[in-house]
Amino acid sequence: MPRDAVGITTTLPIEIIAAAGRRPIDLNDLLASSPSPARLVELGERLGFPQTLCAWNRGNYAVVKEYGIRTVVVVGSGDCSTSQALGELLEADGIHVVWFGYPPSRSRRDMAVALKRLAREFGTSIESAERVRLRLRPLRAAALEVDRLAWQTGSVSAKDAEWALTSCSDFLGAPAEYRRRVSELLRRSKGGSPQRGGPAPRHRCGPPRERPSGHEPIRLGYIGVPSLIADLYGFIETNGARVVFHEMQRQFAMPGDSRDLVDQYLAYTYPYSLDSRIADINEQVELRRIQGLIHHVQSFCHRQAHDPIFRRRLSVPILTLETAGPGKVDGRLATRIMAFLEMLQTA
Numbered sequence: 109m110p111r112d113a114v115g116i117t118t119t120l121p122i123e124i125i126a127a128a129g130r131r132p133i134d135l136n137d138l139l140a141s142s143p144s145p146a147r148l149v150e151l152g153e154r155l156g157f158p159q160t161l162c163a164w165n166r167g168n169y170a171v172v173k174e175y176g177i178r179t180v181v182v183v184g185s186g187d188c189s190t191s192q193a194l195g196e197l198l199e200a201d202g203i204h205v206v207w208f209g210y211p212p213s214r215s216r217r218d219m220a221v222a223l224k225r226l227a228r229e230f231g232t233s234i235e236s237a238e239r240v241r242l243r244l245r246p247l248r249a250a251a252l253e254v255d256r257l258a259w260q261t262g263s264v265s266a267k268d269a270e271w272a273l274t275s276c277s278d279f280l281g282a283p284a285e286y287r288r289r290v291s292e293l294l295r296r297s298k299g300g301s302p303q304r305g306g307p308a309p310r311h312r313c314g315p316p317r318e319r320p321s322g323h324e325p326i327r328l329g330y331i332g333v334p335s336l337i338a339d340l341y342g343f344i345e346t347n348g349a350r351v352v353f354h355e356m357q358r359q360f361a362m363p364g365d366s367r368d369l370v371d372q373y374l375a376y377t378y379p380y381s382l383d384s385r386i387a388d389i390n391e392q393v394e395l396r397r398i399q400g401l402i403h404h405v406q407s408f409c410h411r412q413a414h415d416p417i418f419r420r421r422l423s424v425p426i427l428t429l430e431t432a433g434p435g436k437v438d439g440r441l442a443t444r445i446m447a448f449l450e451m452l453q454t455a
């Protein structure tokens with residue numbers, strides 16, 4: 109890991125880190141893209157992170173140790189109830205922890221203060237960070253274009269769209285490489301034929317479901333925290349459906365016009381009340397003609413408590429999927445997904 113690397117535990121104002129000449133690296137992405145996320149989660153447990161806290165946190169703790177990351181920015185408010193403990197554990201281990209908090213007031217004044225404090229920690233200025241913001245805007249726009257192509261034309265796979273959006277949290281720590289890979293996705297999609305739902309469905313838990321040729325895939329949205337289930341999107345596509353909306357991942361790309369960093373991080377829905385997330389989801393459900401939502405919840409995550417609220421306030425059927433850690437679609441998940449798709453098909 110390069111010496112200028114700064115680990116981040118979630119989406120946060122990376123423009124400030126980059127303005128300081130440092131390289132933001134999303135610990136979650138290192139975990140999910142490692143050859144064996146399960147090994148890292150287990151390593152986190154062996155290093156002392158409690159098994160009763162979520163797999164993302166256990167894995168992120170191990171990632172910091174495994175990759176020798178010396179500085180980590182932890183979001184202490186507005187993100188994850190466990191992050192505080194993760195940050196304290198890292199500090200106790202001698203890692204330099206920089207704290208950032210999304211202001212609960214969601215006011216311009218408080219956000220400006222929070223951003224200035226972070227800039228001071230890194231020895232840079234908001235003006236420099238604004239220049240980085242302008243350089244990153246085209247990359248965010250490219251990620252959102254990949255997303256648009258995925259849901260509107262189907263010429264980009266759901267998995268690729270999710271990758272392009274999720275990677276906006278750190279731009280792989282290498283914006284030029286991110287630009288190259290997203291440009292390649294966009295180039296490939298030009299003139300590409302729409303993906304109609306994949307090949308004949310096949311899964312070990314049951315016989316392939318037959319679909320008449322030309323049948324449009326069921327349009328699903330995915331809300332909630334990203335999962336560590338490697339083949340989730342593939343499984344959904346081989347069973348006659350397609351994820352056309354990745355709620356949080358799209359937020360990582362910071363959709364919408366913002367005039368400055370303060371606006372950009374106030375518009376980001378995830379750290380604040382559920383109201384803005386629900387408004388965003390309902391808008392996209394309508395725009396993207398979504399027939400059903402998968403609400404992914406991570407075991408031991410406090411955000412599971414949002415599920416009954418989503419069920420009350422979202423307008424389409426919801427399948428709540430709880431997963432514990434890295435792995436593949438198992439029999440339980442497969443049965444539940446297939447039953448949900450069956451229900452949507454006959455609705």
Ligand code: SF4
Binds near residue numbers: 162164
């Ligand atoms: S899944 Fe929940 S508990 Fe785990 S890191 Fe994300 S917000 Fe925190």
